[in-house]
Amino acid sequence: MKTKKKYLKILTSARQWIEMLLKLRNLCNQLINFSTHQHQKPNRHQKFIQVSFLTILLICVVFGQVGFAQVPNVAALVEEGIKDYNTGNFFNAIKHWQEALNQSKNNPSSTAVVNEDLARAYQEVGENKAAIASLSAAIRDYGAVQNIQQVGRMQSELAQVYSNLGQPRKAIALLCGQLVEKSRISDNQPSQEIKCTPESAEQIATKYNDKRGKIAALGILGEAYRLIGSYDQAIKYLHAAQQVSPAYDFLVLNSLGNAYKSRAQLHELQANSAKQAGIFSKEKEFTNKSAADYNQAREYFQNSIKLARNRKQALAEMRGLLNLIQLGSSQTNETKVIDDETFNNAHDDALKLLKDLPDSATKVYGTIDLAYLQRHSQGTSPFTYCPTAMVLSDTEALNFLKSSVLTSNKLQDNRLQSYANGALGHFWECRKDSKQALKYTQAAIIAADKNLSAKDSLYLWEWQAGRILDEQEGKKEEAIASYQRAFDTLEDIRQDILTAERDVQFDFRDVVQPLYRTLARSRLDLLGVGAIADERRAKELSQVVNTIDALKLAELQNYFGNDCILSGLNPKQVGELLQDNSVAFKNTGFLSSIIFDNKTGILLQLPNQTTKFKWIEDSNQEGTNKIIHSDKLQKKIAEFRTGLIKGEVQVNYDTTTAAQLYDWIIRPFAEDIKPETVKTLVFIQDGFLRSVPMAALYDSQQQKYLIETYAVATTPSLRLTTPKVRDRSTQKALILGLTQQATIDGKSFDQLFSVPEEVDAVESIFPNHTDLIDDKFFPESFKQKLEKTTYPIVHIASHAQFGIIPEDTFIVTGKNQKLTISQLENSLGNLNSKLDSVELLALTACETAVGDDRSTLGLAGVALQVGVKSAIASLWSVNDQSTSELVKTFYTNYRDTGISIAEALQKAQIRMINAKNLPPSEGINIKYDNPVYWASMIAIGNWL
Structure with a gap:
């Protein structure tokens, strides 16, 4: 009985404790x-x-x-x-x-x-x-x-x-x-x-x-x-x-500082895009917005620091100080948000506070941040290059990095241990001490790989190990193995990295892109050293192709900032696709380019044949070949494109530059792509080569343009292309056009005098059509038409601008409005079933930012982004009747189900090249033989 009472007493007491403790x-x-x-x-x-x-x-x-x-x-x-x-x-x-x-x-x-x-x-x-x-x-x-x-x-x-x-x-x-x-919100909305x-x-x-x-x-x-x-x-x-409550304002203020800083960086990009597009009023507007947001970020960080300090929240204070310091170190010459005195004071405060911080993640990462701190950073990651002007001395930085390793070991946190060891390894990498560098880098890899606890940093340390090994004699293959592991890890997590903070888009160019190019180049360099068996060579080239393809997919994903672009991605690698589709790809050659800092390579793939690779070279006076520096190639490309666009004022086009580029890019593969066996060339271009209208390259020996020998198409990636012949005998078309002058965001777009004739031509070929012209063509009317009826062909005869960011990619409509890439995607989004999808999207008056590879990436990716199978688009706008002539002939050929889309365009372009030889009854202007009138039009995506 006593035992029972004692037990009940204890139980009652326990319940009281439980009630209090639950509160x-x-x-x-x-x-x-x-x-x-x-x-x-x-x-x-x-x-x-x-x-x-x-x-x-x-x-x-x-x-x-x-x-x-x-x-x-x-x-x-x-x-x-x-x-x-x-x-x-x-x-x-x-x-x-x-x-x-x-x-x-x-x-x-x-x-x-x-x-x-x-x-x-x-x-x-x-x-x-x-x-x-x-x-x-x-x-x-x-x-x-x-x-x-x-x-x-x-x-x-x-x-x-x-x-x-x-x-x-x-x-x-x-x-x-x-x-x-x-897309549903903007700065102007309440x-x-x-x-x-x-x-x-x-x-x-x-x-x-x-x-x-x-x-x-x-x-x-x-x-x-x-x-x-x-x-x-x-x-x-x-x-x-x-x-809600002011009690934790220092936390909210810190986050607000980050948000305003990110928006300031976006406005900087928008200002640069507006400048490149020649919209100087918008450039000024975005520059002012950027400056205002940077100042607001600084104020929020400073207020957060002050409040955290008053409430003795040391960890939050350190976070605010580090954010303020990084805001100061990331500023450009155009945006000096923090003066030297403020920067130095924040730095001194952080150093003092760091000594008394408890062992924690904040302490570890704060220590590393301060060790690598620069007043003016060179990029977004200090681990992708060697900082040249760190605020701390080498001795101070080394001591900080060593202490971060010790603290991470105490905390037994794999993620912390990985990051601390990797940071110390990078320090020794930059000081050329490969032994120490490799020791700590390998420790970082082990910690990151343990239970996959830090997969999102694992690729950094594998990449770092590759660089360290690359500098050592006889370690080339070990370096490639490390690069490959880094690549494989990054492929697993790429989606999250590339779609986060996508407007700023610095991570990709600073981290992802260099790794992919380094891996590809290392494999290619290995092929040039010593004798390598054909089987091994084929395998290495196959790996290079996969790497280049992954790079191009990553660029698209980063540009558009979501994974919609990859929704139709074929899981098979390029080599498997070529093998599986050998019948569909019969008589087709695929030329992929890869640009490095000092040289550019071209890979040729043919169904059921081994991949061929060549560096772009030029013959000197001695008759020997010399690799052409990428800078020289880029200048020649710009010269070629500028010459084409200005060709309208020339009576006879000068083919000198076009012939030189043909000799560099096409002729080295002449024996592999003989016209008897190869009828179509599909280009998968890199960087500045995307802006090249390959059809206009000139074979000086045969005295023919490339398009006269081969049908030509382009695609961002074979894995995003569905090559399939479709029934084109009966088609319904939605025809959209703008003839009037328009003003968008302060930029004027000229009247398109030839659009009425172009529209008439398209309507005559597709009697079953609906048209929206001038004021009848605006975003809402376009969307409504697509909701009511399915149109396999959507033809847009209006200005289309492709900027360096997606927000500056749009089609000019009536009423001085614009149809953005997001609106176009949303409008076509309901038509992506197999039965209702748009087969062909035509954009015939485009404007791309010359010299910026991101804008032409937008052009190549727009069809894929909106879910269409094929696209016909122009690399520059030709305000002339020639466009309607070319479009009319293309669609006439397109209706012929016996030829491919690429061949339909080829025949239309050849007809214009032969303008001077055609009878007057054809009614074609003889000046249209000049490539300015026909070369800008390219076929994108499914070319069959």
């Missing part, structure tokens, strides 16, 4: 990690620096588990886990809590708590997949016991993990339930009311008046929108978080 736990959980858990990919300046309510989080872990006292064995396991967690022994904590979980399987109120804390421990050791599983289980268990408020909090924590992994769209789905697409679904984290926090939970949801939501490039939305949500 404490609720308080703790209100302080869930907010947007300062900001994950920066390792190719950015700011690496994984995380500032959270760390101390409170630990208290939550301790108090959250005492409620297990009534189950002695489970309670003991939980207690051991708490002790391990508090001392930084996260793996032991996980072990104890997993065992506790196994013993509490039928008690969701218990398993919810354990899963919650397991998730935090998993995050500490970089096991994000396990963290996701634990948080998902916690959400399920809290839902089972009707603790809906806690469900919302766990959704916010889960959203943070997804955001950390570079999956912000998943984070947004959890936090708000719906994604506001960027702030929209936040509308989230009832089951989302934000709405749960609102329903339960959970202020700090709502701050967390809105803050992480703002960060997620920033990561997908929707900066206006990000700023809106962060300002909303600021209105």
Whole structure:
């Protein structure tokens, strides 16, 4: 009896403790990690620096588990886990809590708590997949016991993990339930009311008046929108978080600083794009917007630092200081946001604060940031080049990097250990100490590869190891193996890297592109050293083709900023496609280019034949070949293109440059592409070569243009092209045209006098047509027509501009409006089924930014982006009746199902070349033999 009373007394006491501790736990959980858990990919300046309510989080872990006292064995396991967690022994904590979980399987109120804390421990050791599983289980268990408020909090924590992994769209789905697409918002629109679904984290926090939970949801939501490039939305949500409660303003202010900085960088790009397009009023507007946003970012960072300092939040203060410093180091000569005194003071404050910081991720990454800090950085990642003017001396930087390794080892965090060792390895790489460099780089690789805990930095260290090995005698093949592993890893995570912060688009050129080119070049260089068996040579060239193809896919994905462009990607590699489609590809040759710093290569692929490769060379006076420097080639390309565009004023076109380029690019493969066996050449171009109208290259020996011998087409990648002959005997066409002068964003577009004749020509060939001309042609009318009727052919006779960013890619419509690439995609989006898809999109009055390879990338990718199979587009606009002449002949040929699309265009172009030899009854102007009138038109995508 005494035993029973004693037990009841203990149990009552335990319940009182549980009630009190659950209240404490609720308080703790209100302080869930907010947007300062900001994950920066390792190719950015700011690496994984995380500032959270760390101390409170630990208290939550301790108090959250005492409620297990009534189950002695489970309670003991939980207690051991708490002790391990508090001392930084996260793996032991996980072990104890997993065992506790196994013993509490039928008690969701218990398993919810354990899963919650397991998730935090998993995050500490970089096991994000396990963290996701634990948080998902916690959400399920809290839902089972009707603790809906806690469900919302766990959704916010889960959203943070997804955001950390570079999956912000998943984070947004959890936090708000719906994604506001960027195309639906703009700077000019008023702030929209936040509308989230009832089951989302934000709405749960609102329903339960959970202020700090709502701050967390809105803050992480703002960060997620920033990561997908929707900066206006990000700023809106962060300002909303600021209105909920001022208690954690220093966290919100820090995130706002990041959002305004990102938008400032976007405005800089827009200013550059406007400048290149000659829209100087827009250039000034965007320059002013950029400056205003940079200043706003500086103010937010400074205010965040001040508030965090006043509230003795050292980790948050350090985060703000590092953000302010990086803002100062990334500024250009045009945008000096922070003066030297402010920069130096922030740097000194960070150095002082660093000494007293507790061992943490913030301390490790902050130490590395300060070690590599430059007043004026040269790129977005200090690990892709050797910094030449670091603020700290070599000795100071080395000591900082060594201390970061020691701290990461204490914390037993694989991700931290990987980054710290990799950073130290890079230091020695830049000092040419290959032994030390390789030692620390390999340690970084091992840590990153452990449980795949840091896959998003693994490629950096594999790449780094490749560079180190490349500098050593006889290590070329080991270097290539490292480059290949880096490439394979990057291919796995490329989508997340390239679609995040896509408007700024520096990561790709600074990190992804150089790695792909380095791997391709290393393999090609290896082929030039010593005797290599034909089988090995074929394998190496196959790998080069795959690398180049991956590079071009990555460029498209980065340019458009989403993975829609890759939705139709064939999983097979190029070599397999050539083999599988040998019948469809019969009589077709594929020429792929790859541009390096000092030379350019061309690969030729033919179905069921080994790949051929040659560097672009020129014969000197001694009769020997000399590799042409890429700069010289680029200048010659620009000369060629300029000569073509200006050819309108010439009576007879000078073919000298066209002949020289033919000798460099085509003639080396003459024996492999004899006209008897090869009828069509498909070009898969790189960089500045995309702007070359290959049809106009001139064979001086045969005195023929290339197009007179071969049908010519282009595609960004064979893996994005579906080669298939389609029935073209009966077609319905939607014809859109603009004849009037138009003004878009302050830029004037000339009247297109020949468009009425072009429209008449297309209408005569396709009696079953609908036309929208001038004021009848605008974005909404275009969309409405497509919603009502399916048109296999969409012909647009209007100015089309392709800028260096997608926002500057648009078609000019009536009423001084523009149809953006996003609107075009949305309008055609409903027609992407096999039965209803648009077969051919024609754009006949394009303008591309000469000399910028990104604009011509937009031209080549636009058809794929909007989901059409084939496109006909011009590389420059010809305001002449010649366009209607060419279009009319092309469509007439196109209706002939016996020839391919490329051949239909070829025949139309040859007809113009022969203008002087045609009888007067043909009614064709004899000047149309000049390539200015026919060479700009190219076939893109499916050429069959």
